[in-house]
Amino acid sequence: MKTDTLFYRLFKREPKLALELLGLDYAGDSYRFSSEEIKQTAFRIDGLFKPVSDDLDQPLIFVEVQFQADNDFYGRLFSEITLYLYQNKPKRDWLILVIYPHRGIEKTTSIEFLSFLNSPQLRRIYLEDYKNRSDLSPTLEFIRLIASDKQQTISRAKDLANRLGKIDLEGLDFIETILVYKLPHLSREDIKKKLSVYEVELKQTRFYQEIAEEERKEGRQEECLNLISRQLRRKFGVQPQLDNNLQALATLPLIKLEDLADDLLDFKVITDFEAWLTLHG
Secondary structure, three states, X not given: OOHHHHHHHHHHHOOXXXXXXXXXXXXXXXXEEEEEEOOOOOOEEEEEEEEOOOOOOOOEEEEEEOOOOOOOHHHHHHHHHHHHHHHHOOOOOEEEEEEEOOHHHOOOOOHHHHHHHOOOOEEEEEHHHHOOOOOOOHHHHHHHHHHOOHHHHHHHHHHHHOOOOOOOHHHHHHHHHHHHHHOOOOOHHHHHHHOHHHHHHHOOOHHXXXXXXXXXXXXXXXXXXHHHHHHHHHHHOOOHHHHHHHHHXXXXXXXXXXXXXXXXXXXXXXXXXHHHHHHHO
């Protein structure tokens, strides 16, 4: 599961999440989240919250989501941040938020970076601490859903989705996105069925609309395949050679099948169909 991408999408949607994790009492709309490249190096600041206003009391917030054990992580992180501060000179304080799935992933750093590791400006969050908490804000409930065990994910997603008075359609869309990341063995249709507890609201989300469009395409593809099969059999008769070639059509995208439905009108012999398959298959 690409959890870093999932978190960055969540931070983009809910800047207040990082502020709540850090215990900072600022409004969510007072920060803008972005990813920034450091000039003339191979470094990139993956997550950076910049204050929107000129209030110098609000710190910069650097965010890293670390789900892989990495002995060089802290050395690289502190090097990126100090170089960023040197190049940009933001003239304000700063904090680092590092998110780990659990404490076992975290690795210490070499002696030259230990003073950074002990800095109060470094805040570490472990998702395992949120798995069974019940005192969370609506925003932090997304963290609990991401942190949940796979067997808990569907039931917790339903519980979160049922709180529609506090979660908008974009929030529902994000719940579905979390399920796609966490439960890749389930099809989008499976996920839709499991969340049918809020079917009326679900129909308005981008996730549901994408599924509906996929279903429409599948229906059109099946209709197109049936039409092509009937036309070719009428042209060339029922024969094993044709049936074998028709099986190859199942893997073609709808746009190719629509092209074939037009082109087959010019076929004179079955080898014309075979030549088309060789060219477009």
